[in-house]
Amino acid sequence: MTNTDGPLTGGNMNAVTRIGNAVRRTAGPWTPTVHRYLRYLERNGIDWAPQPIRCDDDHEVLSFIHGDVPVYPLPSWIWDDAVLIDGAKKLRQLHDASIGFAVDTAIWQSPTKIPSEVICHNDFAPHNLAFATDGSIVGAIDFDQASPGPRLWDLAYFATRACPLTRHPPLGAPGPDDARRRVELILEAYGSDASWRDLVRVAATRLWDLAELSRDKAEELFKPELRSEALAYDRDAEYLASVLRASA
Incomplete structure (x- = not known):
């Protein structure tokens, strides 16, 4: 900070x-x-x-939201179970508070997804959360990608970043062998009746969607480095799809 x-x-x-x-x-x-x-x-x-x-x-x-917003590479404390639980509860509060928002004249930057249960943040992840010195979440930032969508769309992305759901986790992050427990911790804290498989399936779809967005933005913003990010998203999506096939 x-x-x-x-x-x-x-x-x-x-x-x-x-x-x-x-x-x-x-x-x-x-x-x-x-x-x-x-x-x-x-x-x-x-x-x-x-x-x-x-x-x-x-x-x-x-x-301005006062707090420590972590940047990559993420600090080791971001992988604590408490961050998963706190983040899932905050996301539930955010979703519930959006119910009833009038969307008839709304213009969104991100496409609307179905079922449009709530207003999704669409980038709810540690890099967009502000933390107190004790590791608790005190705020969220960067709402410009928000749009209507299913609760699981946001939950899956939070899990992708915070568990994390990737074949090769960042240095210091929990490995794939702990991913299912951490996903289920998020679902329980949020109060979702979705299964681990439900979330992983949406997480893969979410990554493919993000890959397409990154390729589009690479052209729009003249940032060729976003094409490399798109390839990484594709690889992680394929990995999650293989996890689902292996667990069928």
Whole structure:
């Protein structure tokens, strides 16, 4: 965590600058919808998400969430079971608070998915969570990819990043032999009746979707490095599909 103004690190899709207790980000056609959604969340009890301050044609200004937002390579404490449980409970709060949000005039950056049960964050992962010094989650950031979708869409991505669900985990992360227990810990903490197989299937689909998005963004943002990320997502999706086939 930094107490100084200036560019914030960690993102690869948007330029974010801190200005005191606010952040300034590039805006898009979806920004008014996201601002309306963030205000709706606050009215429904979510006091740990950014609040809109203003928006013009090109930029938005949001309140700054104070906390330690980890960047890659992730620190060792991020793999504690407590982070899985806390994150799953926070995600349940976020989803439940979104129920009733009016979407008839909404414009979203990310495609709507079915069934559209809640408003998904679509990037709910350790790199978009703010932590206190004791390791508890005090906030979530980067809501600009939010859109309607199934609860499991967000849960699967959180598990992909936080378990993690990959053939070759990052240094210090739990291995594949502990993945099922950690997935089931997330599902229990969230209160989901989905099975481990349900989540892994959606996680693979989510990674293929993310690979396609990365390839599109590589062209749109002139960032060829995103093509390498797309290949990595494809490989992890294929790995998860093989896990499902092996467990059938």
